[in-house]
Amino acid sequence: MKRALTWIRRDLRLHDHHALSESLKSADETIVVFIFDETILEKLHNKNDLRVTFIMQSLKEIETTLAKLGSSLLVRFGNPVTLIPQIVDEYKIEGVFFNRDYEPYAKLRDSEVTKRLRAKDVGVASYKDSVFYEKNEVLNGSGEIYKVFTPYKNKWLEKFHAQEDTASEYFISNKKFYQYKNPKNVLDTDWFYEIGFIETPGVLIGGSKEALKLLTQFRQYISNYKEARDVPALEQTSNLSTYIRMGNLSVRDMIRLSIEKKNPGYETWLSEIIWRDFYHMILDAYPRIENNSFKPQYDAIKWIGKKEDFEKWCDGQTGFPIVDSAMRCLNATGLMHNRLRMIVASFLTKTLLINWRLGEKYFAEKLYDYDMAANNGGWQWSASTGVDAQPYFRIFNPYSQSEKFDSEGLFIRRWCPELDGISNKKIHAPQEMDMFEQAQSGCVVGKDYPYPIVDYKSQRDKALKMYKEIR
Ligand SMILES: Cc1cc2nc3c(=O)[nH]c(=O)nc-3n(C[C@H](O)[C@H](O)[C@H](O)COP(=O)(O)OP(=O)(O)OC[C@H]3O[C@@H](n4cnc5c(N)ncnc54)[C@H](O)[C@@H]3O)c2cc1C
The missing domain is CATH 3.40.50.620 (HUPs)
Known part of the structure; x- marks a missing residue:
């Protein structure tokens, strides 16, 4: 040719x-x-x-x-x-x-x-x-696609380890590019103007050079990934999701790093990459999930949450510090740690009782790394409507999640500076401070920071009822 x-x-x-x-x-x-x-x-x-x-x-x-x-x-x-x-x-x-x-x-x-x-x-x-295995490559004994992650992952790994050529690189011959200069190339033309957008540099820099730099930097954290990945304040995940989403990096680049050593950190990181394959495989096989629950019966849920609560969730003004800090971080940077995505998604659906589709749409607008397969998968997992989702009665308690994964409130303090003077014990629920503690911390609840917009315990009961109604 x-x-x-x-x-x-x-x-x-x-x-x-x-x-x-x-x-x-x-x-x-x-x-x-x-x-x-x-x-x-x-x-x-x-x-x-x-x-x-x-x-x-x-x-x-x-x-x-x-x-x-x-x-x-x-x-x-x-x-x-x-x-x-x-x-x-x-x-x-x-x-x-x-x-x-x-x-x-x-x-x-x-x-x-x-x-x-x-x-x-x-x-x-x-x-x-963009994926390592496509939908027809990892099938169960009956030749069907898996709908549960763990057996999918086991089969994925079995196939991967049986392959001789695990994740080698596709060779690019530099000598055969068409020789010419595009007069409207991206360096000499204002393409932002052409497409009606405004150049807005953010916290990430696009390109493979930056992606490969981050991949190399992540080497210092990967051994400890299994333990550190759930603590947002540590910032010890790879931060590569946007780069893999845009393809500045190949999935094989990531997998090659994940198999460099046999160690729980490396294995856990590979497992996350397999989750990515899993959700892409599910979206490919079930395109209806773009707008519908994977489990169709859950489309009948009557979401009883309020519009004004959704707006407060978006703005990081719910009175739940772990939720507010996560949402403010998203709004300011386009990034959110995985643990926090799970917390705010569970909070929106099972505490504020608001349809997961609204949260999914908000994330789609804001996330740097927005990817339909992973975002839809994450939201439907949290809302219990998805493939291999958490059971509907598993409801994240925002207070205990906060105590467990941000015990000293380091992440909260970063994004909700009005709470910085509060003790490690009370920062997860500032409304529990008495008047004296409020004065001492410089944070008067109701004035400097909102009271919780809902009562977690009673909302939990309503959520269980809401889900049970359609079962
Ligand atoms: C409600 C919700 C929405 C989400 N939306 C997106 C999204 O739009 N785009 C997106 O890439 N991820 C999404 N995720 C998955 C996950 O939160 C991000 O991939 C992760 O936080 C990115 O940070 P990292 O690159 O430092 O990840 P690491 O912890 O370093 O993980 C390595 C890579 O594995 C992949 N990965 C990790 N966790 C998951 C996962 N649960 N599902 C699929 N792939 C995963 C990502 O490509 C990531 O870059 C969502 C999760 C939830 C709970």
Whole structure:
């Protein structure tokens, strides 16, 4: 094949890239293309969306690398279904290569693009890249997909260890990139303006260089991951979720680190990566979960929570310090620790009695690492509506969670500075301070910090009733 096109989407890197590797092998020259997809961008109402800047930073890094190789990244804005066939005509492309994406919209889009290209007699090839195993690769004894994580994980590991080539890198031949310079490349053109967004740098810097730096830094913590991963104030998780979401890093990059040593920290980290595969497999197999409970009977729940409580949850003004600190951190940075995601999701659904879909949507707007499969999986797990979810009667107590995972209130103090003067004992429930303690701590409850907006114990009883009604 003379000329091929590699269409990059959620795989914004030039190393260990399955589709790109195959494209470079199959064609004399390969042009790399990125489309700002109008359907995806239209859904982002905040024009300062941090993720758009993260993507732009990733694209700039790619352009810089390609320019050194005499090539350039072709960038367009619009509907890929019409743009990819147009580019194919313009550049006389004989084959289009891309990595598979398992979200419902992406699957529809890709099948439409494929149909149009095949109608033109252009070859199309798609590859597994963003997950380690796809949905039909890890099946139970009856040839069906697993709906429980632990046996899935055991089978995943069995298959992985039986494989000779565990997680080797896809080779990228630097000599075969199409030689040209895109006059509207991301370095010389104001693409933020073109797509109607505003450059908004956040706490993360997009790109593979940064991703690989974080991966290396994480080496110092991974041995201790099993114990440290649940303590938000320690900040000893990898912080790589945005990088793997955008594909600055490959899943194989992560797995290679996880198998460097046999130790509980490494094994637990690999287990989290397997959770990621699990949720992607579930979304691929059950696209209906985008809008529905995995367990259909749970769609009948009558959520009785109040709109104003949802707003207070969003703003970090519930009067529950562990919840408020987590939400304020999310609002300010786009990040939230996994333990805190579980706490605030359980709190929204089982303490405030508010539909998980509202929380899921809020996270989708705010999270740097928003990923439909993991976010939907996490929310439905917390709300007990999902695949292999926690049982409905397991309700996180925000006070004991706070005492256990932020015992000295270090995380709370960081994000709720009005609580900083409170003792380690009372910081989890400031309303329990007497007048003297309030004066001494400099925090008057009801004035400097809100009273709890609900009574945890009575809400718990209501939650159990609400769930029991549909069983
Ligand atoms: C309600 C809720 C919503 C969530 N939404 C998202 C989301 O939109 N995007 C997202 O990537 N993760 C989501 N998660 C999973 C998890 O919270 C994040 O992946 C993790 O906090 C990212 O931090 P890290 O990179 O430091 O993770 P580490 O602890 O270093 O884990 C390594 C990697 O494993 C993967 N991973 C870890 N935990 C999970 C998990 N429970 N499910 C799936 N993959 C996991 C991530 O890719 C992560 O980068 C959600 C969890 C919950 C409970």
